[in-house]
Amino acid sequence: MYKVDLPIDQSIENAVERRRSAETERKARIFNTRLRSEEKNQQNIEIQRDKAFDKLREYHDEALLQQDIDEKEKQDTLQAELTQYWATHQRVEDSRDADLKCGLKGAFSSTTPEGKLGPASMTLFQGEDIGEEQRRREQMKKTDRNLRAQKEDNERKHVGEKQRDDREQRVGASGPEGVQLHALDEECKKATRIALDNYNHALTAERAERLKEQHRREEMEKRAEMQHTLTSDMMTECAEAAERELGGRRAARVLVDRWKGMSPEQLSAIHREREEQRQERERQRDAEKIQKAAWELQLLKLSRKAEEEDRRAEELRRDQRIQTDHYNMQLAREQQEHQEFLNKKLYTNKPSKDYFHQFNTSSR
Helix, strand or coil, X not given: CCCCCCCCCCHHHHHHHHHHHHHHHHHHHHCCHHHHHHHHHHHHHHHHHHHXXXXXXXXXXXXXXXXXHHHXXXXXXXXXXXXXXXXXXXXXXHCCCHHHHCCCCCCCCCCCCHHHCCHHHCCCCCCCCCCHHHHXXXXXXXXXXXXXXXXXXXXXXXXXXXXXXXXXXXHHHCCHHHHHHHHHHHHHHHHHHHHHHHHHHHHHHHHHHHHHHHHHHHHHXXXXXXXXXXXXXXXXXXXXXXXXXCCXXXXXXXXXXXXXXXXXXXXHHHHHHHHHXXXXXXXXXXXXXXXXXXXXXXXXXXXXXXXXXXXXXXXXHHHHHHHHHHHHHHHHHHHHHHHHHHHHHHCCCCCCHHXXXXXXXXXX
């Protein structure tokens, strides 16, 4: 017989050792309070983080939706207000050329109240352009008359030039008669030039007389203005000139460009008013001093009363502390006696270490 060395099966021992190692690791993991608390805290932190992220995402979504809604409402409101403003304050009927666009007749109306229109807004006047149709008809008639007059004048000039040309032709064609007609024509032209020269001299003399009369009138106006300036209230320093009476119950208005200072009556009135104000101020100061003294006396009384109350409260607290100390000492004695009773009489059989080692020996 041959001896055969068969290999020993170590699988069972390896499995047992593997299970022991796993049991040891499991026990270390389960009975490790710090590790369990950290894992639990980590799980709670992850759950809370996920919830916080979810809430943050929901908040951002709601904020974006609300922002879109607010922006849309704001745009709609702005568009409605702009349309209302156009329809109310920028109508085509209220423009300056409304008569050309809308066929309006006469002056157009304004939406601005008349009480708010100042001197710079005087572009519309009551009854403006009421006779526009009549004025247009008169202008058209005048234009027609001027055209007819120009046409007749041109026709007369054309006929005169034609007659003069015919006459010159006849003068050139005939003999002594043509010379006589030419002489007559020259005399007529000479008489015409003399009349025109006399008319121009008359116009020149009339213009010179008119200029002279204008210079004389201007000189008289300048002298009157100088006389008025020398004798006016501005040069004579009249105090009444600086005051102007207004209508109604309104007081007189002082014209600052003509004011020359206060009168003695006004100065005395100011001094009287100042003295009355000074006396009134003295009376107010005296009343304030009396009131201040009364307040100080009242504050002194209140402070003394508060000090007395604080002293009584301090004595009361001191008595309460003494009573509390006595009561605490009594409680301490009673607790000490009870503890001695428990340690010496009631719990005489103390457990050994083996009693506590029997717990937590397995993970199952």
